[in-house]
Amino acid sequence: MQHSTEAPPPLTRQDIRTLFLASLGGALEFYDFIIFVFFAVTIARLFFPADMPDWLQQLQAFGIFAAGYLARPLGGLVMAHFGDLFGRKRVFTFSVFLMAVPTLAMGLLPTYASIGVAAPILLLTMRLLQGAAIGGEAPGAWVFVAEHVPARRVGIACGMLTGGLTGGILLGSLMATGINLAYTPAEVAEFAWRIPFVAGGIFGLVAMVLRRWLHETPVFEAMRRRAGPAREMPIKAVLRGQGRAVAISMLLTWMLTAAIVVVILMTPALFQKMHGLAPATTLSANVAATFTLTIMAVAYGALMDRFGALRTGIPGCLALIAATYALYYGTEASPGSLLPLYALAGASAGVITVVPFVMVQAFPAETRFTGVSFSYNVAYAAFGGITPLLVSLLMATDRHAAAHYVAAVAVIGMGALAWNAARAAAAAAKAPPAAMPSPGLPRPAAR
Structure with missing residues (x-):
């Protein structure tokens, strides 16, 4: 699709309402998924035997946290299958419910002191349910909002949803x-650790009720009228004939995991070890980085509506490389500059919005949910799982290995964007003049 530099048309009130409710639900669902890690130390002491070594308690607690990521591909694939066959809205609403209930239950679970080994087993079960839910949330949300807005507003829709996540x-x-x-460490261990889980579960149920007011996407309604209920299994169609779209989506997801896992999640702990910075200092800077990421995810979406994925994504990837190097080398030279440098790096990470923008346009409507979910969740499980280990190993030989890793993967992301542009141009050249793109979505951006 050739992108005009003219301003895209404004969103309608219905568009804004849909984006707000979808983004709110996405924010609450990601809050529910991530809150575990902030209380992992407390949970480790409460859900495993008191005489177990601290390191083993923490290892098992983080193992339960990681189990949520392992459940993502299967949960996402199952929900995407039903989303492509029976409707986006039903699955989009169910994913919030599937996240809210186990989160609420985690806040109410009895500890090891009360029920013994059943406590960590129940905790693991709830975490697996959370993983299944999050596997369907991000792909489902991106597809849902992209199919609701006008063709030249897909970028801002994906940006707002990514900002919500x-x-x-x-x-x-x-x-x-x-x-x-607000509470002492003793009070946190006694009862206060439960508050974030209970609050998240309640807010998640509220978000589920709000999502019931949303309408099915026009794209799916048109597809249902055109194709009827009897269709091929979506995953078979994706694996058989959409390999290039899957490969491009996976490579771009790798870039997303580098930006989130390394820049946002790993950097505070790395800087505490590398530079002896206090946890409060690195976490405050991390809050600033996450805030600028949230804002710039929306801004990048608006830019892509105007200039396309390639023209926006290539400069964005270059900015991510430069800002990450500035963060690692600049903080080493002047630890007092951590906060502004981290905020800048977080803002540059907003380029991750290019990932859903490209993915939702890479697959046809009939398999869009499945294609996005399969590509994103499998790639995130693989690359998101190996990244912390690989970066940690590389850091043993090079203090700036984390920045080198982000730079290398960003270059791969730029290559994927160029491949996508070439693929879109070739498809446009072969298409007959009367061919039209899927309702509500443009063809993949070629410029």
């Missing part, structure tokens, strides 16, 4: 900070 991480960080400021 990262805003959930920010909300979790703020909640954890508030709990630890």
Whole structure:
């Protein structure tokens, strides 16, 4: 699709309402998923035997946290299958419910001292349900909002939804900070650790009720009228004939995991070890970075509506590389500059909005939910899982290995954007003049 530099048309009141409700639900669902990690130390002491070594308690607690990521691909694929066959709205609403209930239950679970080994087993079960829910949330939300807005507003829709998801991480960080400021460590261990889980579960149920007011996407309604109920299994169609779209989506998701896992999640702990910075200092800077990421995710979406994925994504990837190097080398030279440098790096990470923008346009309507969910969740599970280990190993030989890793993956992301542009141009050249794109979505951006 050739992108005009003219301003895209404004969103209608219905568009804004849909984006707000979708983004709010996404923020609350990501808050529910991430809040566990902020209280992992407390949970480790409460849900495993008191005579177990601290390191083993923490290892098992983080193992339960990681189990949520392992459940993402399967949960996402199952929900995407039903979303492509029976409707986006039903699955989009169900994913919030599937996240809210186990989150609420986690806040009410008895500890090891009360029920013994059943406590960590129940905790693991709830975490797996959370993982299944989050596997369907992000892909489902991106597809839902992209199919609701006009063709030249897909970028802002994906940007607002991505901003909502990262805003959930920010909300979790703020909640954890508030709990630890308001209560003593003894009070946190006794009861206060439960508050964020119970609150998240309740807010999630409220978000589910709000999402019931949303309408099914026009794209799916048109597809249902055109194709009827009997269609091929979406995953078969994706794996058989959409390999290039899957590969491009996975490579771009790799870039997203580098920006989120390394720049946002790993950097505070790395800087505490590398530069001896206090946790409060690195976490405050991390809040600033997450905030600028949330804002710039929306801004990048608006830019892509005007200039396309390639023209926006290539400069954005270059900015991510430059800002990450500035963060790592600049903080080493002047630790007092951490906060502004981290805020700048967070803002540059807003380029991740290019990932859903490209993915929702890479797959046809009939398999869009499944294609996005399969590509995103499998890639995130693989690359998101290996990134912390690989970066930690590389850091043993190079203090700036984290920045080198982000730079290398950003270059891969630029290559994927160029490949996508070439693929879109080739498809446009072969298409007959009367061919039209899927309702509500443009063809993949070629410029």
